[in-house]
Structures are given as C-alpha cells and as structure tokens.
Amino acid sequence: MRFEQFVAGRYLKSKRKQSFISIISLISVAGVALGIATVILVVSVLNGFEHELKAKLLANEAHVFVRSINGFFADYNQIISKIKQVDGVVSASPVIYSQLALQPKGTKKILGTIYVKGIDIKQEEAVTNFSQYVDGSANLDDPEVIAEAQNKLSKNETLKGGIILGINVASQKGVFVGDVVRLISKMEPNPANPSTFFADVSNYVVVGLYRSGLHTYDNAFGFVSLTSAQDLYNRAGQANLIQVRATEPEIAESVAKRIQDQIKFPGGGLKSVPLTDTWMKQYTPLFDAMKLEKIVTMIVQALIILVAAFNIASTLIMMVMEKTRDIGVLRALGASKLQITKIFMLQGILIGILGSIFGTLLGLSLCGLLNLDNVRPSYWYSLVILLPVALQVWLVFFQPAKPNGRRHSVLEWSLRMLWFVILAFVIYCVVRPISIDSSVYQLSRLAVKIDWPFVVVINISSFIICFAATLYPAWQSSNLTPVEALRYE
Structure with missing residues (x-):
C-alpha cells in the first residue's frame, strides 16, 4: 500500500476523540448514496411507466388510422x-x-x-x-x-x-x-x-x-x-x-x-x-409531458448529488483544519505538496466511490422490490418478529462488559451482519408494488424499467462531481508550510 493511500484510509477512520470527522464522512457517503439511489429509482420508475404505457397502447391500438x-x-x-x-x-x-x-x-x-x-x-x-x-x-x-x-x-x-x-x-x-x-x-x-x-x-x-x-x-x-x-x-x-x-x-x-x-x-x-392519423399524434401531449417530467426530475436529482458533493468538500475542509498539525509533521518529515494533495483527494474519491457503490446497490434493490409481485408479510407481523430480535441484538451488542480476543471480534461482526439482515427484511416488507389510479395514469400500478447505460452514466457523473469537490480542500492542505502548521504546537 502506498503512503498516500495508507494515510487517507487512517484519516477516514478517525479515533474516538476525532469521531465527529468520521460521522461527517459517513454522512457524506450516505448523501452521495441516497442521491444516486434516488436518481436511479425515480428515472427507472419514469422509464417503466413510459415503457409499460407505450407497450399497452401499441398492443391495443393500431399504428395508423385511415378515414374518409x-x-x-x-x-x-x-x-x-x-x-x-x-x-x-x-x-x-x-x-x-x-x-x-x-x-x-x-x-x-x-x-x-x-x-x-x-x-x-x-x-x-x-x-x-x-x-x-x-x-x-x-x-x-x-x-x-x-x-x-x-x-x-x-x-x-x-x-x-x-x-x-x-x-x-x-x-x-x-x-x-x-x-x-x-x-x-x-x-x-x-x-x-x-x-x-x-x-x-x-x-x-x-x-x-x-x-x-x-x-x-x-x-x-x-x-x-x-x-x-x-x-x-x-x-x-x-x-x-x-x-x-x-x-x-x-x-x-x-x-x-x-x-x-x-x-x-x-x-x-x-x-x-384519405384522412390519416397516427398513434403518435393521438398521444403526443402525454408522452411530451412525461419527457418533460423526466428532464425536470433529473435536474432536481442532480442538485441532490451536488449538495452531497458540497458536503464532501466541507468534510475535507474540516479535516484539513483538524489535521493541520499532522500535515506540518508530514511536511517536516519530507512529504511533498503533491503527496499531501493526494492524501485528501483520495479521501474524497473514496467517499465518492463508496457512495456510488452503496447508492447503486440500494437503487437497484428498490427497483427490484417494486417489480416483485410476491406476497409480503403484513406490517404488524413483521414488527412482531423484528422487535424481539432487534432488542436481543441490541442487548448483546451494547452490553457493558465485552470479552477480548478473536471470539468477540467474530461475534461483533456477526451481530453487525444480523443488523443488516434485519434492515433488509424491513425494506423487503415495506417496499411493495405501488398501485395508482388508472383513471388518471391509465395504468393500475407503477412499472419499473432499469436503464443500464443511464446507471453507468450517473455513476461516472457523480464520481466526477465528487472528484471536483476534493480539488479545493486538497489544494488548501498542500499550501500549508511546516512552520505555519506547527507554529502553535
């Protein structure tokens, strides 16, 4: 592992006295993830609605109509x-x-x-x-x-x-x-x-x-x-x-x-x-409105990702302020400006990559659940099962006296995985196919169609935005001189 990667990873996993930075980093990852998941979900629903409506119309309508x-x-x-x-x-x-x-x-x-x-x-x-x-x-x-x-x-x-x-x-x-x-x-x-x-x-x-x-x-x-x-x-x-x-x-x-x-x-x-008409002319206002709605939605979702990018920038700026002494020590020991820049750029890039991965997985999972027609357990039934399990996990995980050693480490990670399983089960029970008013929307339920090229594009775009958000904090960190950084230490 290279020097810059090692230091960047250690900074993201701050010690308890610097846990505020770690929390902000998690919030930054969550912001990017939620932004990407929302974009994927909303655009997939709009694509699915348009695709399903078009398929239904073309199955019931002719393409051209001829009158006299x-x-x-x-x-x-x-x-x-x-x-x-x-x-x-x-x-x-x-x-x-x-x-x-x-x-x-x-x-x-x-x-x-x-x-x-x-x-x-x-x-x-x-x-x-x-x-x-x-x-x-x-x-x-x-x-x-x-x-x-x-x-x-x-x-x-x-x-x-x-x-x-x-x-x-x-x-x-x-x-x-x-x-x-x-x-x-x-x-x-x-x-x-x-x-x-x-x-x-x-x-x-x-x-x-x-x-x-x-x-x-x-x-x-x-x-x-x-x-x-x-x-x-x-x-x-x-x-x-x-x-x-x-x-x-x-x-x-x-x-x-x-x-x-x-x-x-x-x-x-x-x-x-002959007087001719086409299915495209008959439904032009409907499909134009759907296209406009998709454009407006994508703009709004892009703003969400931009907000997450600003959150990354603010996180890195606070981290630079928090790590001023460390930067001074590293510069005094011979670290170059480029190496210091890479440390903070890598942190922002890592936040962007983690956010993209979790956001894509969450968005695709929600799309899959909205398309899944099998019967879910009722909300009350799910609550009766989950509450005792969650309480037991909480009591074991947060007990005051924790044993040391490998056995405890395995137990801790097992309980964390159990929490993820519980969370996944809750999402499975709650997220169901959505019924809509057919008198307004023509269709009786929301359909979902994932546009895979769009998923790739939104991930690349969010990565570029997150990378751009790291430039100023990284430049700021590299301009600290050892004397200035250690003046009050």
Whole structure:
C-alpha cells in the first residue's frame, strides 16, 4: 500500500476523540448514496411507466388510422388491398367505430354511453393483440352462447350477436358474462308525446370481458362483430375506419404520409384524399409531458448529488483544519505538496466511490422490490418478529462488559451482519408494488424499467462531481508550510 493511500484510509477512520470527522464522512457517503439511489429509482420508475404505457397502447391500438371525408368506405376491401401494398405496412383491418348508449336487459334506465368497435376478429388480430386481453370467449358469434341467451328473451326479441365489454364497464353496470344488454343506436322524438323517444334497440349477449390494463379501454369500450355493427347503421359491406399496422411503431408518421400520397378514393378532389392519423399524434401531449417530467426530475436529482458533493468538500475542509498539525509533521518529515494533495483527494474519491457503490446497490434493490409481485408479510407481523430480535441484538451488542480476543471480534461482526439482515427484511416488507389510479395514469400500478447505460452514466457523473469537490480542500492542505502548521504546537 502506498503512503498516500495508507494515510487517507487512517484519516477516514478517525479515533474516538476525532469521531465527529468520521460521522461527517459517513454522512457524506450516505448523501452521495441516497442521491444516486434516488436518481436511479425515480428515472427507472419514469422509464417503466413510459415503457409499460407505450407497450399497452401499441398492443391495443393500431399504428395508423385511415378515414374518409365521406364518413364510410363503400368498398373497404379494395382500399385495404391497396394499403397493404404501401411500403412499411404489415396489415390492415376494417372497423365501424361509434358511441352508443348501454342498457342492461330488464331495466329501463340507460347507464351511460360506451365506445363500440365493430371488428372482424381475424383481421383485428393482425393489427392488435385483441384476443390476449379477453377473459372468456373471443368469439363474438359463438352459437352456443347466443342460443342460450336467446332463451332468456321473449319470442318477439332477437339477439344481434355477442359483445365483449371492458372489465370496468361490466363491473360498474353490474353486468356479467352471459347477461343480455341493449345497445341504443338511435333515438327519435315521439310526435305524439314530445317528452318520450322512439329508440332503435339491439340486444347483445356478453360473451367475454376485456382486461387490457388501460383505463381508456377497460372503462369505456365494447366490441361487437363487424357484420352486426354494419346492421346497426344499415351499412352492409362498409366501414368508417381502417386500422393499419406498420413494421415499426416509430415509422407510423412516414407510413401515414405514404398512404396519403399513394392511395386515392373515388370521387376526385378533396374526397379522394384519405384522412390519416397516427398513434403518435393521438398521444403526443402525454408522452411530451412525461419527457418533460423526466428532464425536470433529473435536474432536481442532480442538485441532490451536488449538495452531497458540497458536503464532501466541507468534510475535507474540516479535516484539513483538524489535521493541520499532522500535515506540518508530514511536511517536516519530507512529504511533498503533491503527496499531501493526494492524501485528501483520495479521501474524497473514496467517499465518492463508496457512495456510488452503496447508492447503486440500494437503487437497484428498490427497483427490484417494486417489480416483485410476491406476497409480503403484513406490517404488524413483521414488527412482531423484528422487535424481539432487534432488542436481543441490541442487548448483546451494547452490553457493558465485552470479552477480548478473536471470539468477540467474530461475534461483533456477526451481530453487525444480523443488523443488516434485519434492515433488509424491513425494506423487503415495506417496499411493495405501488398501485395508482388508472383513471388518471391509465395504468393500475407503477412499472419499473432499469436503464443500464443511464446507471453507468450517473455513476461516472457523480464520481466526477465528487472528484471536483476534493480539488479545493486538497489544494488548501498542500499550501500549508511546516512552520505555519506547527507554529502553535
């Protein structure tokens, strides 16, 4: 071990009469560690939220949406075949998209409106992961379910087919799989009694529930077959929306532009130009807000690390003041200015390295615990177990009379490790996956995604900041002359 390293290590482990310096050093390490752990945790949560939300959206949404200025496509099959020839397009599917009133069978009360998508299951599967999120049957024309539900209706009533409701739509309306619901597509005033309406009512049986994890779909959507949706509007063989899946979600804008340039509808003029939209445009405000939030958060967390760096600088300055006599002795014995500088720089670097290691381990551990779904012990159960153990360890560790020798050393280190185990168990019990309000954040729980390059960058950055914090104290220590340092000794 070199001279500078030996002295720097001894200074960090001060004697009891200088224990204040040791405490400040520990606080400096803790400051750097907490700063790094907080940055890793917060950025991982923001990354996880963005990644999970994007994955959920792209599993439920198409990449490009094509509409006609006329409202409906008279021959969507021909248009889809043309769209599939556009570079970057994987598949396309027709949809009838509408908003209808929902009424459970047997009640006269309309329970609000839902968005209804009329889809062809086979073509929908080529664009989204529809069946993956269906609890129950994904067959909207299941003959057995429809026949069983038909028996619940009077002879004058018929079923249009099956419907898949968002999981929260069903729970809020008190509807279960197998129940019959009504969709009201049109309401016209009754000329004989203006306070009443004639309603165009269609009966559907609930064949499944849609559980996407996205508030938009789970709370406001229902799915019926494309043919039954066409019957609702007397639009046989038509659709009012074509969904397109691109080879990559990120090229949606360029694919939409190609569709506008290459596809022309009959009619000429503006009517021949397709209206296109993309998932990126629809959710631009959301992702821009998340990006801005991440930038602001990283700035705030960087300030935390800067505060920890100032703490390192103040620690080293106090240590220089405390060790003035030692510096004078070392200079008198022949230590050079560079060696004195290295001693205090090494102390700051060591604090930075220890803080980085502990902070990274703590941040990654918290990220792992937030992603861990297994059942934790209850808080009270954990407290009942931990208190007696902690009390016993405290009594043994802080007993007045301590035996000397190797046996005591082993016992002391064993008890210290036991304290770390207890602390780890407490953190394990307390840190759990966090549930959030899906009506506000779309997702029902926080997801965590660790960005490993960012972890490396934040460690390197914090090390550079900590190193910079050592420069002035180290320079100050090297400028002390032996005569000045020993003048009052």
